[in-house]
Amino acid sequence: MFHGEYVTRHTRGFSDVHDLTNDIQAIVERAGVGEGSVTVFAVGSTASITTLEFEPALVRDLAEALEQLWPRTMRSHHSQTWGDDNGFSHLRASILGPSVVVPVHGGEIVLGTWQQIVLVDHDNRPRERRIFVQVAGDAQTPGAV
Amino acid sequence: MFHGEYVTRHTRGFSDVHDLTNDIQAIVERAGVGEGSVTVFAVGSTASITTLEFEPALVRDLAEALEQLWPRTMRSHHSQTWGDDNGFSHLRASILGPSVVVPVHGGEIVLGTWQQIVLVDHDNRPRERRIFVQVAGDAQTPGAV
Amino acid sequence: MFHGEYVTRHTRGFSDVHDLTNDIQAIVERAGVGEGSVTVFAVGSTASITTLEFEPALVRDLAEALEQLWPRTMRSHHSQTWGDDNGFSHLRASILGPSVVVPVHGGEIVLGTWQQIVLVDHDNRPRERRIFVQVAGDAQTPGAV
Numbered sequence: 001m002f003h004g005e006y007v008t009r010h011t012r013g014f015s016d017v018h019d020l021t022n023d024i025q026a027i028v029e030r031a032g033v034g035e036g037s038v039t040v041f042a043v044g045s046t047a048s049i050t051t052l053e054f055e056p057a058l059v060r061d062l063a064e065a066l067e068q069l070w071p072r073t074m075r076s077h078h079s080q081t082w083g084d085d086n087g088f089s090h091l092r093a094s095i096l097g098p099s100v101v102v103p104v105h106g107g108e109i110v111l112g113t114w115q116q117i118v119l120v121d122h123d124n125r126p127r128e129r130r131i132f133v134q135v136a137g138d139a140q141t142p143g144a145v
Numbered sequence: 146m147f148h149g150e151y152v153t154r155h156t157r158g159f160s161d162v163h164d165l166t167n168d169i170q171a172i173v174e175r176a177g178v179g180e181g182s183v184t185v186f187a188v189g190s191t192a193s194i195t196t197l198e199f200e201p202a203l204v205r206d207l208a209e210a211l212e213q214l215w216p217r218t219m220r221s222h223h224s225q226t227w228g229d230d231n232g233f234s235h236l237r238a239s240i241l242g243p244s245v246v247v248p249v250h251g252g253e254i255v256l257g258t259w260q261q262i263v264l265v266d267h268d269n270r271p272r273e274r275r276i277f278v279q280v281a282g283d284a285q286t287p288g289a290v
Numbered sequence: 291m292f293h294g295e296y297v298t299r300h301t302r303g304f305s306d307v308h309d310l311t312n313d314i315q316a317i318v319e320r321a322g323v324g325e326g327s328v329t330v331f332a333v334g335s336t337a338s339i340t341t342l343e344f345e346p347a348l349v350r351d352l353a354e355a356l357e358q359l360w361p362r363t364m365r366s367h368h369s370q371t372w373g374d375d376n377g378f379s380h381l382r383a384s385i386l387g388p389s390v391v392v393p394v395h396g397g398e399i400v401l402g403t404w405q406q407i408v409l410v411d412h413d414n415r416p417r418e419r420r421i422f423v424q425v426a427g428d429a430q431t432p433g434a435v
Contacts, residue, residue: 002180002281002282002283003180004250035424036292037426039182039246039247039248041248043260044257044260045196045198050384050385050388051335052335052384053335055368057370057371057377058366058368061377061380061381062381062384064367076202077201077202077203077206078200078202078206080202081202087203087206090203091210094196094197095385096385096387097195097241097242097387098195099246099247100387100388101246101389102388103424104424105294105424110422111333112333114334115333115335115388136181136281136426138291138292146428147327147426148325149325149393149395184391188400188401189402190341190343190402215355221347222350222351223343223351227345232347239340239352240385242340242341243340243341244390244391244392246391277393277395278393279325279327281326281327
């Protein structure tokens with residue numbers, strides 16, 4: 001069975017990181033799934049989903065590492081053509097990727113102790129970002145493993 | 146229920162980008178799925194799937210950004226060992242990743258307005274590339290959200 | 291139907307690559323699935339899953355390419371704050387991503403001839419790494435394609 005919901009976040013851009021873990025666990029519980037998986041997908045071409053130890057120093061490291069590879073001041077054909085100055089945002093988003101799939105086991109998302117599911121918004125302006133969360137699984141039963 | 150099909154594309158390599166969105170939406174419709182997800186997987190170790198605003202300037206930016214990080218002229222143990230000169234292709238493919246999973250909601254793939262599902266073929270020669278598209282979901286019903 | 295199992299690997303860190311393909315094919319067979327998909331997820335915030343042609347020269351190329359981008363000696367806020375010196379491991383893991391989803395077709399995982407599913411452990415020390423493998427699919431039937 002399948003159960004989908006949107007989550008939204010107000011974002012500041014420039015690889016702004018938001019922890020989605022609690023929202024996703026709550027959606028898995030509303031879905032009533034025991035064994036399955038959850039797809040977390042950032043709607044739009046300038047944001048990514050990944051996992052990260054969500055702590056402030058590492059959040060800063062990630063933004064700085066992306067700034068070093070594809071800086072906000074970089075020249076791009078996209079920005080020159082369309083004048084929206086966010087070519088760097090698109091590159092960061094496409095290379096990190098728009099989605100992650102996380103297993104669900106015994107009614108819980110399977111994550112490490114210091115592993116969170118995060119949205120990274122790379123755009124060059126504040127946005128209200130939508131994330132679609134799709135749960136697939138069996139109705140809740142004791143885990144088979 | 147599950148429904149899988151191959152899609153093929155003639156590619157030129159060197160991070161050649163192809164829009165797969167219409168093919169994937171058509172497969173979702175043939176599957177008759179309302180709520181679910183679709184896995185798009187590039188068969189082979191020198192191609193990737195991601196999402197991108199599919200417009201010519203950004204397509205050029207992506208290829209140039211990858212060329213800057215892992216240029217076609219780079220020395221690699223793989224190329225030196227096997228003589229096929231595509232070590233850079235493998236690195237680009239493995240770091241971007243071979244697949245993306247996109248939610249399906251109300252019979253439609255969930256995407257932003259300027260977000261397309263793309264194949265990026267990194268090999269160093271023309272190929273006929275195969276992509277496997279696997280749809281999972283409920284039979285079509287009005288969306289639950 | 292869904293079937294999940296853990297796989298474990300003793301890893302050395304610094305983007306140590308392990309081939310998981312045979313373990314995953316065996317789990318798909320135990321699940322008895324014909325058409326579906328398999329989610330392979332690295333538990334923890336310093337490891338990744340991707341596909342790669344698993345041969346020694348390319349394994350070395352991947353580790354060297356990551357070392358060049360985010361070297362083990364790099365300064366990071368994470369390492370300075372927590373003293374665990376593995377900021378580079380977290381960056382490599384989050385940018386490559388923790389999971390991959392591979393289609394299953396006719397009871398077999400869909401892969402290219404030289405394409406394997408690999409764990410890449412980026413941590414800065416040996417670990418016993420756990421990977422969760424979740425199979426989703428129909429009970430075995432002749433492939434629909």
